[in-house]
Each structure stands twice: as structure tokens, then as C-alpha cells.
Amino acid sequence: MSTTTGLGQTPYSVQVGIPAAALKAKRVRRRLDLTLWERLYVAEIVRGLVVTSKHFFINMIGFIFPPAGKKRKVFTVYYPEEQLALPPAYRGRPVLVADADGKEKCVACGLCEKMCPAHAISIVAEEKAPGERYPARYTLDMGRCVYCGYCEEVCPKEAIVMSDEYQGLAQRDRSQLRFEKEQLLRPEGKVKTRLSYVRRIYSKWNY
């Protein structure tokens, strides 16, 4: 295409340094020839009314005769009576995983604390026997957490995962947002799906 712009009458390809064959510029259809009816507003108004009326009647009928598998045709999910099905990748609240004895798997290595971009985690580590560390205090400040998933990614022990909890996180006081270890623990069974998802995405078959 040898059409030009106001830039000194040079063709496009020379101006921006892209060879014309690769450029494939496409003119948008700006110079519309509006017909008389369109210029009199009538045609477009009628067309717009047809579009919205079509949505209106399809949705109205969809209230009475809902399509297969759904309660109604409209796009809305009627929360909290109905909830969305979350994908397995969903990152909700971080929780600590408890093993069969109810003790946390965490060994207080401090990687999640160092990695957290919002500095939400703080750990006080202790040793209960030589070589066996555990977190005496594990504080996760939900007011700072940005749900990025880094803590889950760097944990070498699969001790913290992003659960699918997104409800009940609000508190009336900021101090109550600092969750301690006891509030964060979940039995392994409850986070089984997330653990298997995490194992899958960070395994060498997905790398």
C-alpha cells in the first residue's frame, strides 16, 4: 500500500522501519457512507432497539424455560445462594498444612518470609531437637497479603498452600487480621486438591 500520512509524504514502511510486506496495515473503515435513514438516526436506533430487545426477550424466556444445566439464561450468578465453580488454579487464602499428628509441616526455613513481596509473614523459629526446626510463632498478616502465591511456590516442604477460601476473610479490626499459626492450620485432607495441583505444576513433567 502506498498511501501516505502527513509525515512528509513518505510511505509507511520507510517511516517506521518495518518492511511493507511484514507490516500489513489495515485501514479502519472510517469513511462510512451513512445512508439517508442512518443519517436521520432512524435506522441505527431501530437496529439498536432490535439488539437490546432481542436480549430482552431471550432472557425473559430464559427465566421461564432455563437452558439445560443452568437455572436461568442471564449471566448473573446469584451469590451467595449459588457459587461459582472455582478452577483448580484458584489462589485463595494461604493456609498451613498439618500432617497426620496435627502438627504443622513447616520447618521455619524462612523462605516464604523472605519471598513475600508484601512482607506479610513473620516467623519465630525454634528447635525442639537438634536438626528439627519448627515455627514457634507464625504470623500471616492478611491485611498485607496480596494473594500472589509466592509462599506456596518457594516452600520446600509443601507446608503452606493457597486454599480456595475466599469468604469470611473480613474482620472489624486490623489487629484481628494478623492470623497466628493455630488459625492458619488445616488438616491435609482439606487441601488435598490444591496439594496435588501444586505437585503437578511444579513437577518436572510440567517444566
Add this chain to the structure above:
Amino acid sequence: MLADLIESLAKIVFIFTVNVGVFAPILGWVERKQSAVMQDRIGANRADILGFTAIGLFHSLADALKLLTKEDFVPANANKFFHTLAPFIALVPAIAAFAIIPFGGRYELFGREINLVIADLDVGILYVFALAGLATYGTVLAGWSSRSNWSLLGGLRASAQMLSYEVAMGLSIIGVIIVYGSLRLTDIGAMQEDFFRWGIFLQPVGFIIYMTCAIAENKRIPFDIPEAESELVAGYFTEYSGMKFVMFWMAEFLEMVTISAIVTTLFFGAWHIPFVTDAMLLSWFQSAGPNGAAALAMLVNIVVFFAKVSFFIWLQMTIRWTLPRFRYDQVMRMCWKMLLPLSLINLSITGLVVLLL
């Protein structure tokens, strides 16, 4: 004498109930639900009484209660008298305009001739235009008395828009008046008994012009620049809260009903069913005796009238939710350079045709 009084009172009470009692709250609900269904949503339906949600109808009640209990403030530098007066001036013409609209024909009931219209004035349609002129003051006063830059802009735009469109509106109706030869709305309605004498066939251009001008008078999208939500926050009623806000809002809805009623009366056969004359209607109910037949015919005509009114309200709402809004100068240009010449041409052609035929 007494019977006349009772009849008038009955009609007034009926219209008032239907308008303010039924239409205003229902229209709030319709606006929410209709826009929601058009936009693939459910709409507001959570307000309930004792766990019983009536698909969202209680939201109107909840809104009214909430707005009643809001603090009623007047801005610091505002002109208090006009600030309080403006909503009333906006609301009263919208309600009063219904006085001349016939919602049914003439019936012989128990020896009396009942004319289903509150006031059968011989100036008919001019009464409505007079009231529309009054309604302009409400908006202008609201904008000016709030002493805020934004409200002032809204009031300015409103005054220019409403005044201009009144002129075009009046001219568009004159064509109808020439064709039917009478200003009385009851006469115009009665003359539309024959389906092919409906106003829409005799004055199609007049219908389009009138509809456009009426939506512009009512300040609905696409002409809602005085209250353009995204430019002027809320335009001329930015500084209003509580019941006064409700009055502006109700005035808008009731004027929608009025516009629909006038369009039905002038262009779409008023209370008539297509291809059914009055005599045919009465003959359907012959078995109920003359009084019963008249009563049933009256009922049918009222239902038909309000059904048509509802259709035009639906149409106005669909237009509102579909189209973007004009810019201020485009509104003015459309009125003075497009609608006014068009209505004058329409008028001249109508006059010529009536003269020659």
C-alpha cells in the same frame, strides 16, 4: 349535581391511584428489571418482607422509606425558598397533566352518560403544553437556587433544552389537530374508531417528531444532558436529597406516563381495539344487559388504553438503555435545524392535503 361530583371524584381518585399509587412505584421496578434483563442480569430482587420477596417489587417501598428518613439539607448559600419550591413545581404539572387525557369513551350507565375523562376542556391539548411550560421552571429553579457550579450548568442546559423542544412539540401536534379538526382529546379519540383513521397512518412524521420532543422534554436519554450522570454528577438535582429528590424522580416517571398517554390518544387509537367499533364491543357483552354491557365495555377500553400506555413506556425505557446521549450543542442543533423545519414542512403538507381533499 351530587352525581356529577361523585363521578368526578371517582375519576380523580382512580387516575391518582393508578398514576401515583401504581405507576410510579411500578415504573421504578420496571426500570430496574427491564434494564437488567436487557443487560443479561437479574436486577434488584433482595428486598423482602418476612422472607417473601416479590421479585423485587418491595425495592420501591424500601427506596421510599429510605429517602423519607434521609436528612433534608439545603446547601449553605442556597436560596432556601426556591430550593424547596423547585421540586413541587416540577412534580405538580406531571400529575396534573393527566386531567384531560381520556382513558375511555362515552358510556350510557344507569341513565347517565359517563365520559371517562376528568376534565373535557375544549382547549384540550393546549392545557398539556401549558403545563409543560410550567415544568421548565422547576428544573431551572433547581439548578439556579443550588448555588453550585455543576447545578448551574445543569439548570442552564435544561432551560435551553426544554424551551426549545416545547416549540417543536407544539408545532408537531398542530398537524394532528388539523387532520382531526378539533382540539378536544375526547373528539380525537372518538374519531379513531376506524383503524385506518389512527393518527399513526395520517401523521407518521408528526408521531416521530412528537416522540422525540417529548423524550427531550422529559430529559431522558438520549436527551438527558441536564442530568448527565457522567459529566455533571447529577446536574440540576445534585444538591437534593431525600423526599425532594424523590419528587424530581417521580416527576420524570409520571411525565413518561403522560407522554405515553398522549401518544396513545393522538396517534394510536386511544382506547379502541383495532377493527372493533364501539357498537361491536357492546354487542359482545349483550348478555349482561345494557348496563352490564356498558360497564364491561368500559373496563375493556380502560385495559386496552393502559396496555397501549404500557407499551410506550416500555419503548421509552428501551430507548433509554440503548442509546448514548447527545452533546449539548447537538441537542440544540437537532431541535432548531432539524425538528422545527421538519415539523413546519409536515404542517404545510398536512394543510395542503386537507385543503385539497
Add this chain to the structure above:
Amino acid sequence: MSEISKDLHTEYMVINMGPSHPVTHGTVKFLATLEGETIVDLDVEIGYLHRGFEKMCENSTWQQVIPYTDRLNYVSPLINNTGYALAVEKLLGIDVPERCKYLRVIACELSRLSDHLTNVAAAGLELGAFTAFLYFVEARELVWDLIESLCGARVTVNYVRIGGLKNDLPERFEEKVRYVFKEVRRLWVDVDKLLTKNRIFIDRVRGVGAISAEEAIAYGFTGPCLRACGVPYDVRKAQPYLVYDRMDFEVPIGETGDNYDKYLVRMEEIQQSMRIVEQALAQMPDGPINVRLPQVRMEPKEKIYSRIDSLIYHFKTVIEGIKPPPGEVYQAVEGGNGELGFYLVSDGSGKPYKCRVRPPCFALTAAMPRLVKGRLLADIVPTFDMINMIGGECDR
């Protein structure tokens, strides 16, 4: 002022369209000096969303910066992630595997879809076409559902890593993409019918905010706004990164640079983005998505659990950060609004010495007074909409 008003005591009215105003979506303040309804002068004040992105980057490791980049242009976060990761990889001098490049292209185009859908929707909303807004918001919800299934969050995605990606595609992604694109195309047709030839809409946006190509380049425009002026500059074609040189797509250009052209360019780019995603999904090879350098990218968890050297690399890169050699680099990607540039300076430690972002909408907002002077107050609305100033990007 006009001749008549010289005798009358008139004055200009100063209106403050302040930081919180229904039309300024993004916190920005306009001080408009009006004569009646005509704008005599416009003063733009930004910075209400300044959060100190560059300063924060100086105190975080290279990997910790990635969630911060999500929050730059928050309607197209994956593009920001990709831009930053590409810049750091340029510093490191490494190249990611093929599959990773294709996946990054898919992620970028999905984000670009979300950006353009949001912009056109907001333009419709502020001009009063509420239904067009909600149709495109529905389309955007579907695209966000796709992104959520890919990486777990809709807006703060944190998906791209330095040297690769967080995870591969989820199951049945192609199926979901097919379904979502069918719906988006259906809604696109609806909004097209509602707006494109609508005389009311055209009268609002055509001829408003026009700017010539030379002036646009002088201001530093890039992206859809520059393409609307007729200059076919697209970073994806001019300096191809990732695998854009293997993708077959067209670059829509306008003519006069007014709002209508910007709208048309964005609508066409929505279609082109969908084309790119479909091509990338078809052409994508199998293979690894991360580069095999433990000093840069975390190794698979089996290795970390079992080998000591992997564990040590893991600990060192997390605690000290990856260590690119000292130097500086500039990497530009095509963001939703234009050329999004990252200028990184490394001093050899694990934290960036400087991380400067070139926000595309900064130049566009700077041109606002030029675009709107002499026009009516109501023209600020569509002009500012089509510029698509995203507060997070302009103010960082």
C-alpha cells in the same frame, strides 16, 4: 472573549473535575476554565495514585518485583509481567524455550483483549450507552475466567517468571478458549451494531480530539492513539519480541486521530488479538516452559526435595535474589495503550538498582489540554475515555 461580552461583566468559570468524579475513571484532576460551555484552558493534574513503584523495586529482589508490575496497568497485568521478565532476561542474556514464548504471547493477547474491552465499555458507559458497557463487561468476565483458570487470579496474576512461566496450560484450555471467543465475538457484533454506525455516537466522537501525526509523535504518543493518527507503529511489528514475527495479524490504522478512529482501532484490535491467540494455540510446540538455569529459575520440586545443589540454589535465589551482571537495558513491549518500556539498571546485587517504567498513557494524558481546548465541556468525556489513562500506569 467574544465581542459582546467585553461590555458585559462576564468572567470565566473554573470548574474542578476532581479526583473522584464519575467520568475520570482513574484518579486525575482537571481544572477546566470555561466560558459558558467552551473550554478555554484545561489543567491536568496526575499523581493521585502514585505508590512509589520505582522506590519499592529498589528494596525488593528481582523476582519480588513481579507482583508489583501486576499493579501498573491493572487491566492488562500479563503484559506488564511479560515486559519486565523480558527486560531482566535481556540483562541476563538468556532465551526462554519456544513453548514459553508462545504461552507468553497468548497471555499478552488475552490481557490486551481485557484492556480494549474495558476501554470501549467505559467509553460507552460515560456516553450514556449503558447496555454496550455491560455487554463488554460480560465479555471481559469470560476472558477473566480464562485467565483465572490459567494462573489462579483474574487481575493480580503474577504469572510470568524470569526465565519462564509459573505453570503450563490447564486442562481443556483450547476448548474453553473456543467457547469464550465465540461468546466474545457474539457480544462484539452486538456492541458494533449498537455503537459503530449510531449517528448519536458518531456525532459525539467524530471530529473530537483530533490530532495530526506530527504532533502526536512530538507528544510521544504510541499505541492505538498513534495508530489512529495514521502512523502504523506497533512494537510487535517494529521490534518483534517473543514469537510475534511468526504470527499473522493486521495492524489497524486510522486517519485523523480523533476519538472515532481510536474507537475503531480498538474494536479491530480486539478481533486481531483473538486471531493471534488462536494461531498461537495451533502453532505451539510441546516442550519445557522454563529455562534450565537454577541460578535464575526455580527447578522442579522433585529436584529441590532430593538434590542438595538444587536446594542451595533455591535458597540463594530466594533470599538474595537472582544476580544479573551489572549493566542497563531497555525493553519495550506493546501494552494496551502503547509502548510500555522497562529500563532496568543492575549493579550485580540481587536487587534492582533502578527500575524505570515508561508508561504509555503518560504522554497521552499530557496531550489532553491540546486535544480539548476550544471544545465543549462535554467533549472532555469521550476524549479522556479513548485515551484510556490507567491511573496505576500513569502515576505508578
